[in-house]
Amino acid sequence: MNIQIHNTLTNRKEPFEPVTPGQVGMYLCGPTVYKPSHIGHAVGPVIFDAIKRYLVHRGFAVTWVVNITDVDDKLIAEAAAQGVTVPELARRVTQNYFDALAALNVTGIDHFPKASEHIGGIIDICERLIAKNAAYVVDGDVYFDVTADADYGKLSNRTLADQQEGTRELTGKTKRHPGDFALWKAAKPDEPAEVKFDSPWGPGRPGWHIECSAMAIALLGETFDIHGGGLDLIFPHHENEIAQSETCTNKTFAKYWLHNGLTRFNTKKVSKSDPAMQKVLAEMTLSNLLATYSGELLRYFILSTQYRSPIEYSQAELASKRKGLSTFLRLFARIETVAGASVYADAPADAALPAWCAADADDELAVTLRDAHDRFHAAMDDDFNTAVAIAALFELANALNRYIEHRKLDANRAATVRERTELDANRAATVRERTEQADAPSGADHPSVARVLDAGRVLVALGRVLGLFTAPPEAATAGDAAVEKVLAAHVAVRARCRADKQFELADAVRDGLTAAGVTLEDKASGTTWQIDAGGDDLMDKLMAVHLDVRQRARQAKNFAIADAIRDALAEANITLEDKPTGTVWHLGG
RNA sequence: GGCUGCGUACCCAAGUGGACUAAGGGGACGGAUUGCAAAUCCGUUAUUCGUCGGUUCGAAUCCGACCGCAGCCUCCA
Known part of the structure; x- marks a missing residue:
């Protein structure tokens, strides 16, 4: 079965065929580190982490890059406002971001390049574009000439003419075309020294889009497979990345463009620029949310919606998701009690089905397990539909609870029943009957219990493909x-x-x-x-x-x-x- | 104004021409179980997919109009 990916470039689902068979390069636009990360920043990393895990699960060798933009106008302004240096602010906010990713079990990122450490590559691209007459210098600024890119607008599906109509930006004396964008910005006199980098055009710093091109090319090559980010980045950020990269290299920059839906609150986008959202946003920082909700719950919440749809954030919704997630965690605890062994340990790394679940096995549990396994993979193959994949896990969880319930596999059941005999002599007759019904299993030797344990471990393994169920939840009293x-x-x-x-x-x-x-x-x-x-x-x-x-x-x-x-x-x-x-x-x- | 999308039960949410008399979760209600609960199990909860037309043997899925909502066109994940 083939993996299908929805490509923003073509606005269609396409079969996934990496540039180099068996190998995948992915790039996700990371944060500009000037303010603490909010819930929206978690969406891309969680989805891409699940995508990487799935691709690895399917046998691909994956390299995943997330950039840290640590040179930027807002960063300079915020550092000045707080009275700290730009590197100090960037370091602090970056750490905040890393802490959140760790709590969300986002572990698959291979490289976190920083813009400030890729100035050489950025200057190189600028020079190549200037040499091609696709960029020009004005007073120490370098601008990309959008008319040099014949298919400019192909990602966001807009033409230069459209854009000229809609733009509020004046052409002025500096830019030749209103759509032209800065590759390099000349340093202003009042800016701190640590954001002034030497260049052939004098001291300055990179424009907004160029750092992603430089870092992606440096770490993944001039053509790579998957580039992603929030829907709001399609224009101008990704459009301009494509323009400058492809004009520079004459090669396809990224083969598949993935864009995740935006997080909303009261149906409004969670946005830094919306004044009404500012207050809400301050309370929705990831560190605040993680103080109240477990990282696993937030991850589960994000993955319970198909990534292209918007996610509506609310406390009520998270409470509802908490209930759903606990169904799995309770089942795992129940199986451990029944089998006397943990489902977390010895879960098959590749989520392979046990032997008793062979294609011709037709008992109820084997059929359900096989079916859930198939549905999980079919869902993930279809543009990483984590919502449907999780639904398959629920069906398996329900089947396991049913199996335990109907076969009365709960551990120590017989023993408990015996105790009860002492408690309540009047009910002794009923109790004896029940003791006989139960097959009084103890431990994983019992064939039915062994199956439950096997199936539970497959369930855990499938969840882990999504980055869930890594470890049993820590008791709130741990350490107390x-x-x-x-x-x-x-x-x-x-x-x-x-x-x-x-x-x-x-x-x-x-x-x-x-x-x-x-x-x-x-x-x-x-x-x-x-x-x-x-x-x-x-x-x-x-x-x-x-x-x-x-x-x-x-x-x-x-x-x-x-x-x-x-x-x-x-x-x-x-x-x-x-x-x-x-x-x-x-x-x- | 231009360009993207979206509108599915009480809520969240999959599904984008036939296996849909529409997954899955939450909630609610009834039953089993329990001293009573909780958990778990069983069952019920959209003949219908914003509205109105059209195409088709067949549409939630395609087309048109209308209504409502959101995103981008300015920084944003």
């Missing part, structure tokens, strides 16, 4: 052993309450924890917790619940439970002191 222990005490207390049929107290525990932002789930294999809203005061909240429940138990003269609470907390190294003013607790008593 005290919180873990106090929660364990809650679970123990609640189990005691339930065993004693003190359901009001049991519910008081759960309701109290829910209010504190912790969800309890009673499963056949035991009670688990999930922290939805952590925070510095979580420990205090958890202890408040303990004290409240204990107080209720004492009022009901249920001293057995009250004592059980104190004992459970003692296990957590917490002592309680009952004083006339109330009960106080301290750690490590």
Whole structure:
């Protein structure tokens, strides 16, 4: 099956055939590093990262370049406003960008060239264009002559005549044609020394578009495969890149042009230039978002829409996506409980199907797994349709949950049932029946469990092709052993309450924890917790619940439970002191 | 004004001539399960794809008009 790519140049889907068979060069326009990255900056890198992973998965050797534009008018202005040097500001903002990419699991970028480090290549292109009479010098500026490029406008589908009509820019004395653009800008007297570079035309710095041409050519060659960026870059940025590069080399610059949809908020583009958006934008920096949402969730959110469509950002939408993503993460935890082995470890790197899933295998799970596997690949082959690829993963997840459910594979089910016999003699008959029904599997030796584990690992491997499911989510309490222990005490207390049929107290525990932002789930294999809203005061909240429940138990003269609470907390190294003013607790008593 | 796109259920979102009496997710509702929940499973939730025409044996998908929205034409991922 062939990979199809939508090419902005032809406005069609085309079969993907790299310039050099088996090898792919990709270039994505990166940020101008003068302000912290916002949600929109994450879209291109996440999509391209998924594209690279898929191409690698399909056997291509891929080189991916993302530029850092660190010489620019806005950068100079912002550095001056903040009272720092341009390199210092650029360094800081670049680091901010890198941190966000790491959190988003964007790991595939091979080169991050900086404009300031490619001045030689930029000057070289300018000179070649001047020599070809396709560029001219005016007072230390160098302009590209758009009339020198016969097919100028082919990417954005506009003619020079159209443009002359629409342009607000005056031709003035400097430019010959209003569409001409600066390749090189002469330094202005008040600009700092670190953005003045020597050139044959005097000190100055690159124009906006030229750095991408120079860096792409330097790292990927004069013709490469895929060039991408946001839709808003089609004109003038990419149009001008094509014009200057192809006029310079007489070769095709990039074979396929990919453009991702823009992030929107209240149906408006998230844009730096829109004053109404400025405030929103400040809150939508990637570092802010990553403080609230996991990188995996943001990545999943971006990939759940086909890349050419706009993405509507909202908290409600992210909350909805969080639920969807958790379906997978819960399933992985469930399989681990069933099989006693992690799906994250030993997932097949190439997402290959297990032997029992051979083409002629016709049992239900084999068919579903094969089908999901096929659909995933077909979706990605079709212009990297990650939305449909994820839908295939959902179908597989559902099939696995169903399989576990119907075959009663949940680990320790039999053991739990036995415990229950002791709890509730009246129900013993039902319980015995259920014990017989369950095939009481334990561990990965059981054939059905082994299949679930295999299929779960394929699911993880497919997700990893999109850059998801790399590792189990870190518990919100990681590193906070005290919180873990106090929660364990809650679970123990609640189990005691339930065993004693003190359901009001049991519910008081759960309701109290829910209010504190912790969800309890009673499963056949035991009670688990999930922290939805952590925070510095979580420990205090958890202890408040303990004290409240204990107080209720004492009022009901249920001293057995009250004592059980104190004992459970003692296990957590917490002592309680009952004083006339109330009960106080301290750690490590 | 020119050039791109878009408008699919309560919300998000795939699908761009026949396997569509339209994927998938969220939500809602009913059932199983649970002491009660949560999770999970089962089921229901668009005879219809902005509106009106046209082409076609056949259209959400092509064409036209209209309505609404967005992007680019100035810095932007």
